[in-house]
Amino acid sequence: MSEPVDVARLTQDLTSGLRAGAGDLEDFYRDLHRHPELAFQEHRTAARLAGRLRAAGYEVTEGVGRTGVVGVLANGDGPVVWLRGDMDALPVREATGLDHASTVDGVMHACGHDLHVTWLVGAAETLAAARETWSGTLVVVGQPAEEDGGGAGVMVADGVHERFPRPDVLFGQHVVPGPVGLCPHTPGLILSASDEIDVVVHGVGGHGSRPESTVDPVVTAAYVVTRLQSVISREVAAKESAVLTVGQFHAGTKPNVIPAEARLSLNLRTQSPQVREHVLAAVRRVVEGECRAAGCPVPPEVTVLPGYPNTVNDAALDQEIAAVHRELLGAHTVFDFGPAMGSEDFSFLAPEGVPYDYWFVTSTPADVWEAAPGEELTEKLDNVPGNHSPLFAPDLSVLVPGVRTLVSAALSRLT
Ligand code: ZN
Ligand code: ZN
Numbered sequence: 547m548s549e550p551v552d553v554a555r556l557t558q559d560l561t562s563g564l565r566a567g568a569g570d571l572e573d574f575y576r577d578l579h580r581h582p583e584l585a586f587q588e589h590r591t592a593a594r595l596a597g598r599l600r601a602a603g604y605e606v607t608e609g610v611g612r613t614g615v616v617g618v619l620a621n622g623d624g625p626v627v628w629l630r631g632d633m634d635a636l637p638v639r640e641a642t643g644l645d646h647a648s649t650v651d652g653v654m655h656a657c658g659h660d661l662h663v664t665w666l667v668g669a670a671e672t673l674a675a676a677r678e679t680w681s682g683t684l685v686v687v688g689q690p691a692e693e694d695g696g697g698a699g700v701m702v703a704d705g706v707h708e709r710f711p712r713p714d715v716l717f718g719q720h721v722v723p724g725p726v727g728l729c730p731h732t733p734g735l736i737l738s739a740s741d742e743i744d745v746v747v748h749g750v751g752g753h754g755s756r757p758e759s760t761v762d763p764v765v766t767a768a769y770v771v772t773r774l775q776s777v778i779s780r781e782v783a784a785k786e787s788a789v790l791t792v793g794q795f796h797a798g799t800k801p802n803v804i805p806a807e808a809r810l811s812l813n814l815r816t817q818s819p820q821v822r823e824h825v826l827a828a829v830r831r832v833v834e835g836e837c838r839a840a841g842c843p844v845p846p847e848v849t850v851l852p853g854y855p856n857t858v859n860d861a862a863l864d865q866e867i868a869a870v871h872r873e874l875l876g877a878h879t880v881f882d883f884g885p886a887m888g889s890e891d892f893s894f895l896a897p898e899g900v901p902y903d904y905w906f907v908t909s910t911p912a913d914v915w916e917a918a919p920g921e922e923l924t925e926k927l928d929n930v931p932g933n934h935s936p937l938f939a940p941d942l943s944v945l946v947p948g949v950r951t952l953v954s955a956a957l958s959r960l961t
Pocket of ligand 2: 659692720
């Protein structure tokens with residue numbers, strides 16, 4: 547295997563023309579940004595990606611896991627490397643005012659997945675054009691529905707591991723806020739597990755003027771919401787990280803009617819299976835306890851919906867790729883920011899025991915970062931538009947570095 551410095555140099559050489567040619571990738575990106583598509587509706591996006599991959603010489607299959615795209619470039623003996631980017635947009639009304647803002651009302655690429663697809667195209671084309679410099683098989687995966695629906699799992703269920711060359715290693719990256727051009731790496735746990743929990747509180751409905759003849763599910767559910775706040779603060783050790791949010795609370799139709807039921811939806815983020823199990827059990831206990839205390843006639847329903855697991859990088863692999871990126875982008879750009887509370891379904895694409903590496907690329911424009919209140923990085927981070935914000939607008943100067951990080955990661959295994 548080559549020394550990291552060789553891979554970095556090779557990547558620099560192979561992408562040196564991109565600076566001038568990035569105009570084409572910028573146009574591709576702006577086109578995707580203008581035409582965002584929600585989970586499992588990424589038909590246009592998938593077709594754009596598939597077209598570029600085909601033109602570059604990949605064998606392309608569309609419709610994998612409904613709207614997913616898989617491009618395979620078999621280039622002799624060697625490992626099978628997967629590069630993955632997600633493609634879906636969000637139900638967010640864009641407020642950036644950019645020239646290339648979304649043309650679809652109420653839908654926006656607010657998580658930067660348009661940038662991820664563009665990076666994939668740039669890396670796929672660079673590596674295809676330079677196929678005499680490496681040996682192995684490159685698999686480029688355009689994944690649907692990361693935000694909603696678990697597209698990675700749907701691709702696996704659709705046989706992505708059987709129908710295409712199985713990966714020996716997988717790489718993925720995500721755009722995040724932060725002073726443009728940094729590349730945070732974490733050798734181990736980088737993203738949290740996410741669960742959704744639906745709760746139904748069954749009370750007894752009746753007239754708003756006669757609460758004594760009812761069991762009011764609104765009041766009971768309000769106690770549930772309040773009591774849940776003590777689960778993380780009182781039952782989870784300070785050294786652990788967990789978040790429990792009640793994102794939905796639905797009950798009632800009129801001010802003078804006490805409804806018969808209330809519905810809550812919770813989101814739980816955890817970073818260890820033990821904490822996850824403990825909090826899930828505590829949620830059940832709190833909901834059941836409050837309903838008993840209120841005298842609900844029927845026990846509540848608590849349903850845990852399948853979520854995303856922890857994303858845990860292979861430590862040795864991450865350290866190796868981080869060293870390559872450090873060489874490539876500058877020593878100050880690569881550092882360990884520790885695990886985030888966000889979640890991803892990327893790891894579903896890795897068969898059991900297959901190592902993967904996932905890192906971040908920061909994209910806040912320099913003037914926006916400078917103007918943000920705060921001194922420390924973490925302070926400023928709270929004051930610039932982040933992922934899912936209607937104001938999220940990555941600086942396009944990250945286009946070329948994001949291509950280079952992917953190309954160099956692939957080459958670290960293919961040369
Ligand atoms: Zn997102
Ligand atoms: Zn995302």
